[in-house]
Amino acid sequence: MSGAAARWPAPKPAEIAFAWGCFAQFDRERAMFIAHLPAGYLMARRLAPRLAPGASPSRRLLAVCLAAAVLPDIDLLYFYLVDGRQTLHHDYWTHIPAFWLLATGTAIALFRIARAPVPWPAVAGLLAGVFLHLALDTVTGGIAWLYPYDTGRIVLIDVPARFGWWVWNFVLHWSFALEIAILVWAASEAGLPRRMRELRRRSAAAMLRRRALRQERAE
Numbered sequence: 001m002s003g004a005a006a007r008w009p010a011p012k013p014a015e016i017a018f019a020w021g022c023f024a025q026f027d028r029e030r031a032m033f034i035a036h037l038p039a040g041y042l043m044a045r046r047l048a049p050r051l052a053p054g055a056s057p058s059r060r061l062l063a064v065c066l067a068a069a070v071l072p073d074i075d076l077l078y079f080y081l082v083d084g085r086q087t088l089h090h091d092y093w094t095h096i097p098a099f100w101l102l103a104t105g106t107a108i109a110l111f112r113i114a115r116a117p118v119p120w121p122a123v124a125g126l127l128a129g130v131f132l133h134l135a136l137d138t139v140t141g142g143i144a145w146l147y148p149y150d151t152g153r154i155v156l157i158d159v160p161a162r163f164g165w166w167v168w169n170f171v172l173h174w175s176f177a178l179e180i181a182i183l184v185w186a187a188s189e190a191g192l193p194r195r196m197r198e199l200r201r202r203s204a205a206a207m208l209r210r211r212a213l214r215q216e217r218a219e
């Protein structure tokens with residue numbers, strides 16, 4: 001093993017997912033910023049072992065839940081690359097609850113027609129992740145829960161536009177504390193503080209070893 005690999009052990013999938021959730025997963029239009037993936041992780045940790053007992057099936061279902069927890073935001077690709085930011089991305093079908101119910105119902109029907117076993121744990125994990133995402137987007141963003149009966153978006157907390165850059169409106173609003181709380185909770189369940197302490201300990205030990213080696217060579 002190389003020295004670098006010894007100092008920096010490979011992160012666990014949950015840690016990679018968590019870090020990505022912190023720094024890369026931004027729901028950019030009046031909604032949750034950083035909580036989708038950490039919240040998905042907290043849910044998946046509880047759901048996966050119950051729906052899919054056993055280490056390997058449970059890990060697979062955890063991955064399904066995590067992916068589902070950010071899946072609706074795949075529409076950001078369309079929002080930026082195709083639509084030119086013309087439509088609020090919560091109005092795309094990926095953020096419409098009725099679409100996911102219809103799509104899931106259709107998929108189950110196709111499994112039945114093909115006389116194939118329906119992968120119920122995966123279906124449940126997918127729906128749980130997606131609906132958790134939509135619930136979180138309802139806090140400050142707004143989701144058309146009653147579509148097609150009502151196209152209006154339902155939102156729990158209205159964040160006023162007080163700053164020029166929209167990001168400050170959300171980050172400096174009290175509701176952002178909820179996201180921080182979810183983040184801290186998920187970090188603690190993922191064992192991130194312990195992992196960071198371990199990394200610090202290992203890098204300090206490696207530094208001492210290098211110093212001792214330099215002194216040895218100099219003598």
Ligand SMILES: [Zn+2]
Binds near residue numbers: 072133
């Ligand atoms: Zn979203």
